[in-house]
Amino acid sequence: MEMIIDPNGKASANSGVYGLPYNEENSKVVYIPVPWDVTTSYIAGTHQGPEAIFNASEQIDFFDLEYKDAYKQGLFMQKEKSWIKTLNKKMRTQAQKIIDANEEVEGNKTLEAALKKVNDASKKVNDFVEAECDRLLAEGKIPVVVGGDHSTPYGAIKSYAKKYKKDFGVLHFDAHSDTRIAYMGFEHSHASIMYNASKDIPSIKKFVQVGIRDFCEQEYEYTKKSKKFDVYFDLDLQKRKLKGEKFEKIAKEIVSKLPKNIYISFDIDGLDPRFCPHTGTPVPGGLDYNEVVFILNTVVQSGRKIVGFDLVEVCPSGDESDEWDANVGMRLLYKMTSACMASQKIIKKN
Template structure:
């Protein structure tokens, strides 16, 4: 079968624990493979991100497959791998340890031995998660599939970005959509904190040639100084974008400036809290302001029109907020994921 032209009856659906969007194709038959990562060990405020892949998967079957912008890209096939229960169990175990450590630090505890032990255990668990993600994503790329990762908190895609860096020998840029800069070094003592993902990406051995951030509106002085010190980082702060729009510039003009900073190959790292919290009220660390979903989808279209290629993506921090369900968040997350899959296919089929 020609994997880029696989056909099926879109009125046929499957009821399965796995798969995505009700598309009745196996991983072998599909062009896009999605890796779910139910992990939120180092989250520092809200909770429920480890359920993100599940609520996205559950909401996905209500989406109409034909898309005004990406057409019938779905015919190439999208497949989500099995939820890794062993990883979820490890997440639940070490999240408790991480929360204990955060509590000890907050209370200014003098029990340094206990804190050092907890930090070492949590950091070792996070390293195992990243190694697992790296292996999963390497297998996707080895199979000549297009890669998407569905987290989880925003620490989860480091292994994916490392795998893409190996595949493309660093010849790509990361488009980072987020409310936070995520450039803190070992935030709260966790070397792979969700707040440290882009610091790790940009200081690691396997890194992209450029980091372009948009929607950033919550960051510390250390992160701002780090941005200013690096020529390979360009941050479009949310207030900067809003001032331009309020002064009369169009979003189309802003997008052209964003595109100028991106190389030919683009990896999209999408933290759902980059959107206005109206779209993601249950996400772990919501921040007022942010992008509309229409602005993000417009930017995706402009990436395609510019001739650039989306080489892979991740979507993170879609959350239940600690409740059993978060229907609206799952709905929005599924629709963002569907657009990402569509543009991933379209930009690789020129």
């Protein structure tokens, strides 16, 4: 029996994500909140992202000029796992010892012990995310990680790569390359996820990175030498636009590099910081919100399939009256949800 939802009315704050009345069983899309930002090396707080997105989501308007009624398919956000929140707080203290250290970890027993604890805890969280995504995919649902820092979707990418073994790639929106090798010794640093995925998940055919504008020389050389990476640096994108090149042409070129089955990993700092001023590592430049929407639509129009996605690094302001970051995040999350289902022919385009 289809639930009766008034899309023109005010969402209920007492209901689930986006004010919807669904539960996990009757939802096509299940958002997995992962309140984890242990290895964040600049501004902490992204562990509060999932809760902030949930709280802001009741402000959504479901009518969309591009996609038809994604909300009718059932959208549900799980409750945050208390053990992850507790472990995050505990391990953040351990990680801070290393972040603040003025000496090498190797040879310092205190720092070595702290690093091992953090790496073991990160693996525990990754294993949980992977197992949860495995379970939901087996049930025919679309699991979506909502971070947390950018280390959190690693298990999800592994899970999707197992299901879509052939012709599978990652579309990565970010200010950062995230191809550092165990940054600061953290094996699953937020700055290392794409390096880890490229090294540990051989079935990923292609990584297409968009908006990259903050990276080290090692990362630049790594992605340049790897045939798996196509990088659209923000500097190059801006030059092309400033010289008068149509963004439609740029978007089609980006999408042409992607295989048939696509997982989107979206770090909110891929956007211009005016859309996410409190994110953990903001960088000048970046994509406009509508440019991202245009690329998503271009993916759908191309006939490619968005099999899954994540949204990470949304960090709320310390001011409770300022929901801007979460507001942008929840709208982007809904837009990606719609594009994902449209690409899978679950819903129609308007």
